[in-house]
Amino acid sequence: MTTTIKLQREAFDVGGEIELLSKGRTDIGAVVTFTGICRGDENARPIAALTLEYYPGMAEAEIARHVEEAQARWPLLGVTVIHRYGRLAPGELIVLVVTASSHREAAFAAAEFLMDYLKSRAPFWKQVETADGKTVSKSWVEAKSTDDAAAERWAAPLPHREAAK
Amino acid sequence: MTTTIKLQREAFDVGGEIELLSKGRTDIGAVVTFTGICRGDENARPIAALTLEYYPGMAEAEIARHVEEAQARWPLLGVTVIHRYGRLAPGELIVLVVTASSHREAAFAAAEFLMDYLKSRAPFWKQVETADGKTVSKSWVEAKSTDDAAAERWAAPLPHREAAK
Amino acid sequence: MKLRYFAWVRERIGLAEEDVSPPNDVATIGELVVWLTKRGEGYAYAFENPKVIRAAIDKNHVRAEARIAGAGEIAFFPPMTGG
Amino acid sequence: MKLRYFAWVRERIGLAEEDVSPPNDVATIGELVVWLTKRGEGYAYAFENPKVIRAAIDKNHVRAEARIAGAGEIAFFPPMTGG
Numbered sequence: 001m002t003t004t005i006k007l008q009r010e011a012f013d014v015g016g017e018i019e020l021l022s023k024g025r026t027d028i029g030a031v032v033t034f035t036g037i038c039r040g041d042e043n044a045r046p047i048a049a050l051t052l053e054y055y056p057g058m059a060e061a062e063i064a065r066h067v068e069e070a071q072a073r074w075p076l077l078g079v080t081v082i083h084r085y086g087r088l089a090p091g092e093l094i095v096l097v098v099t100a101s102s103h104r105e106a107a108f109a110a111a112e113f114l115m116d117y118l119k120s121r122a123p124f125w126k127q128v129e130t131a132d133g134k135t136v137s138k139s140w141v142e143a144k145s146t147d148d149a150a151a152e153r154w155a156a157p158l159p160h161r162e163a164a165k
Numbered sequence: 166m167t168t169t170i171k172l173q174r175e176a177f178d179v180g181g182e183i184e185l186l187s188k189g190r191t192d193i194g195a196v197v198t199f200t201g202i203c204r205g206d207e208n209a210r211p212i213a214a215l216t217l218e219y220y221p222g223m224a225e226a227e228i229a230r231h232v233e234e235a236q237a238r239w240p241l242l243g244v245t246v247i248h249r250y251g252r253l254a255p256g257e258l259i260v261l262v263v264t265a266s267s268h269r270e271a272a273f274a275a276a277e278f279l280m281d282y283l284k285s286r287a288p289f290w291k292q293v294e295t296a297d298g299k300t301v302s303k304s305w306v307e308a309k310s311t312d313d314a315a316a317e318r319w320a321a322p323l324p325h326r327e328a329a330k
Numbered sequence: 331m332k333l334r335y336f337a338w339v340r341e342r343i344g345l346a347e348e349d350v351s352p353p354n355d356v357a358t359i360g361e362l363v364v365w366l367t368k369r370g371e372g373y374a375y376a377f378e379n380p381k382v383i384r385a386a387i388d389k390n391h392v393r394a395e396a397r398i399a400g401a402g403e404i405a406f407f408p409p410m411t412g413g
Numbered sequence: 414m415k416l417r418y419f420a421w422v423r424e425r426i427g428l429a430e431e432d433v434s435p436p437n438d439v440a441t442i443g444e445l446v447v448w449l450t451k452r453g454e455g456y457a458y459a460f461e462n463p464k465v466i467r468a469a470i471d472k473n474h475v476r477a478e479a480r481i482a483g484a485g486e487i488a489f490f491p492p493m494t495g496g
Contacts, residue, residue: 015180
């Protein structure tokens, strides 16, 4: 299993990450990617930028734990998770999840699992900047109950799952 | 909705296709890709190559119909489907599905829907070349009942993923 | 009418396409398969298990009961294995 | 022990981190929140709705009932909005 986890300010290259994970390998039959992009609106209001704050150390460890859990659930051959932090303009890429497996079911399921997790459980917080004329205002994005529900659909008991989750 | 459907012999570039679909847009928040890769084995036997045959005209029309169905089911902002034909060596990319939406649920569901469809209903046939020493033998890949079952889970009047949320 | 064959159906029959004129009492896809089977060994081999054979009329999937009157192009092929 | 605050918890308190020495009867995360609330207006504002506050001990998510004895670093933050 090839695992790559990166938290970074810089942009990333989706095609390059897929290649890093799969190039020269003939055991991988399926690669799924999810790319999250900064939209130009939040709750129907135009935004100027998004600033992402995270908990250094905890974010990496938490993502690593969930990548391990994905490995335990599905026969994966590779996983890459890249999450950016700092200020991002609309259209910029925020997050990338790449999953590789011999067949598509595992790759799809693991990518969805990791995204549901990142959305609601990984220690990241988004602040939105809106610009109405000359006034710039900032507000923290509220967590969505649909994201919690999405994360909870994976909560079916597995032997190694901690009770705290 | 940006729709691109291509049947081609040539390789494709996943990163380039994502960019074609999403560059300069601020309404897209989520892009999912599925890439199918020629594995080096089929039913645990090493293979030398895969040859893909398809029904010209019907394949394009059938894919277009299913992309339209995906659009009717989920709020999509863009779909790209590229399917290669001809002889492919292990490690080469066979098929690409890219789906874009404002949120991840639609992008994931539509990509899975289109892949389940392509696997079991699109008029493509795979022939496997195995090389045991100097003898090259060719055999047609048998359809999997699991692929039929995967395609059939979308036959319910409502996509089950949305109903579950 | 034009017939097209794909994958091992094509290989067993030994043709990718041909023009045929079945008699008027051949009204459905299923009846066309029975009629084709009598055309020779390759056809009999290709259609030996008619249940697995898929068909399309004018590039649309159809079932064995589908009527062939007015069809421009009819295709026969094995279960699909794309993706 | 070291406390860390993130997002609007950090903004309301006006600090990203600090060292505190709560009395011995402050045994759980929930009790620590109550104790912190008395430290000033910013704390009271940050913890005005304790139910939405999430906590971590040594970079592991914990609940309000979790005991803080032996903790090196405790963090408080709002519900997460990554991805």
